[in-house]
Amino acid sequence: MDKSVNENTKSTLLKTGFFNRLETLLPKAVLFPTFAIAAIFIYGFIGWTTWISFTDSRLLPKYELAGFIQYITLFTKEPRWWVAVGNLFIFSILFISICIVIGLLLAIFLDQRIRGESFFRTIYLYPMALSFIVTGAAWRWILNPNLGLERLVQQLGFSEFTFRWLVDSHMAIYTIVIAAVWQSSGFVLALFLAGLRGIDPAIIKAAQVDGASLPRIYWRIIIPSLRPVFLSAVIILMHISIKSFDLVMVLTRGGPGYSTDMPATFMYAFSFNRGRLGFGAASAVIMFLAVMAIIIPYLYSELRGTRNER
Amino acid sequence: MRDKTAALAGTSDPATLIGRIIVYFVLIVAAVFFLIPFFVMIMTSIKSMNDIRTGYLISLPREITIEAWVKAWDSACTGINCEGMKNYFWNSVRMVIPSVIISTLIGAVNGYIFSKWRFKGSETFFSFLLLGCFIPFQVILLPMSQTLGLIGLGQSIYGLIFVHIVYGLPFTTLFFRNYYVTIPDEIIKAAKIDGAGFFRIFRKVILPVSLPIFVVAIIWQTTQIWNDFLFGVAFSGSDSQPITVALNNLVNTSTGVKEYNVDMAAAIIAGLPTLFVYIVAGKYFLRGLVAGAVKG
Numbered sequence: 001m002d003k004s005v006n007e008n009t010k011s012t013l014l015k016t017g018f019f020n021r022l023e024t025l026l027p028k029a030v031l032f033p034t035f036a037i038a039a040i041f042i043y044g045f046i047g048w049t050t051w052i053s054f055t056d057s058r059l060l061p062k063y064e065l066a067g068f069i070q071y072i073t074l075f076t077k078e079p080r081w082w083v084a085v086g087n088l089f090i091f092s093i094l095f096i097s098i099c100i101v102i103g104l105l106l107a108i109f110l111d112q113r114i115r116g117e118s119f120f121r122t123i124y125l126y127p128m129a130l131s132f133i134v135t136g137a138a139w140r141w142i143l144n145p146n147l148g149l150e151r152l153v154q155q156l157g158f159s160e161f162t163f164r165w166l167v168d169s170h171m172a173i174y175t176i177v178i179a180a181v182w183q184s185s186g187f188v189l190a191l192f193l194a195g196l197r198g199i200d201p202a203i204i205k206a207a208q209v210d211g212a213s214l215p216r217i218y219w220r221i222i223i224p225s226l227r228p229v230f231l232s233a234v235i236i237l238m239h240i241s242i243k244s245f246d247l248v249m250v251l252t253r254g255g256p257g258y259s260t261d262m263p264a265t266f267m268y269a270f271s272f273n274r275g276r277l278g279f280g281a282a283s284a285v286i287m288f289l290a291v292m293a294i295i296i297p298y299l300y301s302e303l304r305g306t307r308n309e310r
Numbered sequence: 311m312r313d314k315t316a317a318l319a320g321t322s323d324p325a326t327l328i329g330r331i332i333v334y335f336v337l338i339v340a341a342v343f344f345l346i347p348f349f350v351m352i353m354t355s356i357k358s359m360n361d362i363r364t365g366y367l368i369s370l371p372r373e374i375t376i377e378a379w380v381k382a383w384d385s386a387c388t389g390i391n392c393e394g395m396k397n398y399f400w401n402s403v404r405m406v407i408p409s410v411i412i413s414t415l416i417g418a419v420n421g422y423i424f425s426k427w428r429f430k431g432s433e434t435f436f437s438f439l440l441l442g443c444f445i446p447f448q449v450i451l452l453p454m455s456q457t458l459g460l461i462g463l464g465q466s467i468y469g470l471i472f473v474h475i476v477y478g479l480p481f482t483t484l485f486f487r488n489y490y491v492t493i494p495d496e497i498i499k500a501a502k503i504d505g506a507g508f509f510r511i512f513r514k515v516i517l518p519v520s521l522p523i524f525v526v527a528i529i530w531q532t533t534q535i536w537n538d539f540l541f542g543v544a545f546s547g548s549d550s551q552p553i554t555v556a557l558n559n560l561v562n563t564s565t566g567v568k569e570y571n572v573d574m575a576a577a578i579i580a581g582l583p584t585l586f587v588y589i590v591a592g593k594y595f596l597r598g599l600v601a602g603a604v605k606g
Contacts, residue, residue, distance in 0.1 A: 019507075026508045027427035034420050034479060035435060041450065041476045042442045048453040061456065106340055109333045122592060123341045126348075129588035129595065130581045131537035133554040137561045137577040138347045141354065141570050142367070152367040182347065190596055214329075243446050246539040250558045264540075267448045272544065281452055288449040295444045303437075 046288065053281035061277055070282035080258050081283065084266040087173050091262065092241035094177045095184075099237055100230070102181065103188025108218060110189070111196045121193075124186035132183065136250030139179040140166070169259035172252050176260060179247055184240065188233050195229035196222070235298045242291055263287050355379060355575035362570055378571035382579060386572050388559035391548070395576050398556035402536055402583075405467050405552055409474035410531040416475075417482020417527060418520065422512055424483065425490035426498050436487065442480030450477075451544050458545060465547030473545060474535045481534075482527050485598070489523040490516065522594070529591055530598035533584045553580045 056066040074081050106124060110117055127135060142148050143166045150163040165171035199222060207217045245264035252260040254269065261269075263283060271280025350368060355378050357371040365372065384394040424436045454473060455464070463469035493516070501511045542552040551559075557580045561573045588595050 023508055024429070027423045028429060030419055030508075031423050031432075031435075034416065034439070034483070037476055037479060038435075038439050038442060041454070042445065042480075043438075045450040045453040046445065049449050049451075052452060061452070102340070106337065109337055112330070112333055114333070114337065120337055120341055122589075123344050125592070125596065126585065126588060127344065128599065129533060129584045131539065131554050131584070133537075133539050133558050134577045134581040135347075137557060137573060137580075138351050140561060141574060142347060142350055144570070147362060147570065148367060155366055182344070186344065187599060190599070239444065243448075245448075246554075246558075249539070249543075250561060253562060264446070264448055267451075268540075268544070271452055277452060284446070284448040284451070287446045291444060291446050299440070 049281045049288075050285050052278055053285045055278050057276075057278035057281070059275040059277070066278075070278045071286075073279065074282050074286070078279075080261060081266060083258060084261040084263050087260060087262050088241065090173055091177055091180070091244065092238060094174070095180050095241055096234055096237040098177070098181045099185045099188045100233055102185040103233070104192050104223070104226075106185075106189045107192035107196055108222075110193060121190070124189055126186070127183045128187050130183070132244075132246035133250050135179050135183045136247045139175065139182070140251050143175050143178075166252065167256060169256045172256060172260045176244075176247055176251055179251060180240075180244065183247075184237065188237070191229055191233050191236075192226065195226045199225060231298070235294060238294055239291065242287060242294075351574045351578055354571050355382075355578055357571055359567075359569055359571060378569065379575040379579075381569070382560075382572045382575035386560055386569075386576060387563060387566070388556045389548075389563065395553060395556060395560075395579050397549070398551050398553040399579060401467060401546075401550055402552040402554075405470050405474070406532055406535050409471045409478065409535055410528055412471075413475045413478035413482050413531055414524065414527045417479060417484075418486045418517075418524070419512070420479070420483040421486025421488075421490050422516055424487040425493075426495070426511075426516075427508065436483075439480050439483060442477060443484065447477065447540055451540075455544060465545070465550060467546075467550045469545050470541060470550065470552065473541050474531075474538070477541075478531050478534070481530060485527045485530070486520075486523055489520070493519065525591065525594045526598040529587055529594050532587060533595070536584050 051063065051065075052061050053070055054065050054067065055062050056064070056069065110120060114120065143163070144150075145164040145167050148163075150161060153161040153163070165175045203221060203225075204217055207221055212220070243264060244262055245268065248254055248260055248262050248265050254261040254265045264287065267280050267283040267287065270276045270283065346368070353368070353371060354362060356374045356376065357365065358373065358375050358377065361372050382394055383396050383399075385392055386394045388398075424432060458464040458469040458472070463472055497515060498511060501515050506514065536552075537554060538552070539554045539558065542555040543558070546552065546555060557576055560576050
């Protein structure tokens, strides 16, 4: 790129050559702060946290290595960690599948030449603009065991109705699923709708000429062709699941007890409230590895895919 | 596109009619499901506590009162402070504005270099920077809180601004880079031959066509930073908390009589700025969402 410029100007003043040299250095110089930031605050800090996770740090970080003790405690001696991991599995399986079912269904329905389509879309997507803290505050009130949904249904005549999931250690995790689905399914809808709009209508026409019914066309042709969208949606939702912190904090604070703990809240509680830095760092490293195990293969295939297209 | 939908829905036999009724019915039920929580929030926030205790969750208020709003803004207690949401609201404003401006500007220049001034290794560096979009922030919390303390930015709004700039950069860089890639290289080459340099090309050629991507990046950063809770709760002091942290403290306060109307008014106050952005610029909001999440 720069060579052509150099050749054009080679015969002119030497000064120009100097400026050209400067020009090729300039982008690197301008990019340098970002390079330093990424090197320190992303990679350096990941390394730093990993280091802490191999020490016996408690309230303050220590830097003498102590081997795998934190990881061993995490996986063999800390039941709370397994509760958090179990909750993450329950949460992500339900959250991902419900979001995809709702998102896909609404996307297919919205794609049927609907009057007021953009109006519906605006409504389905607005929760995405809200903070999880706001969403959580709203659902905390709606699911309130005394004055919320339970009492509403009782007032409607079902006096035996009880709905106390928020304070029930077996059910509280599902309240987080409800709020999270409410917040995120509109986004999945938007992904699917974009996918549906990209399908060649000729394929559908051909199938209709062959006498296939509409549900059959969707089931056999359209939905399978959305496979890349399914993949993106699952990856994004998994990513949201592993990072979910805000909603748990505001809805249940990980409680009752630690029954709704997730890895993110676990990490926070042990690092910042209980003064067990090494232990918290170990859980953070596990979270990081889990995200990387999902994201790197996905990114790799995405990047390769776009390169092949070109 | 219209062809496809016409082919699917154009006929008018009874089965199709029933199908369409079902479709509209489901869409409306879904819309109600999405709207009800917000409706409940608004209704609760303009009721008195007495009305809340005796009325229905979804009923209209018997008497509209803005008492809860006044209290939420001015005097509600979050922990030991009883000054309402107002200070935290302004904390968030003071945090969002500089971090959005700085991270967007640096991202624009970065994107310009990654797309138009590539050098050996720049692509590799770009992919390494992208990782910053995905890391769970738990993995940098402990070093960051140490570092902020070390450089004297601990427990302050400046510290939060710094953190949001640092971890916003991968996203803004990505947005601008992907947008600038679509500008033909020939234009840049021509400008170079005319003797324009790095910054001149950026100002005269690139910036004039950058408005849409600036809107996308600014909206994305604004909503992300306004809605952030993790950095806020980990790095702020009691007088530098952003509004999300204050709201969480408010609804989780267990001392005294719980005032749900105040909680809801405070939640709406915390949600209004991003909701406003969404309503006036929804198209750009969605574009950022898809670009930030899928491509990142």
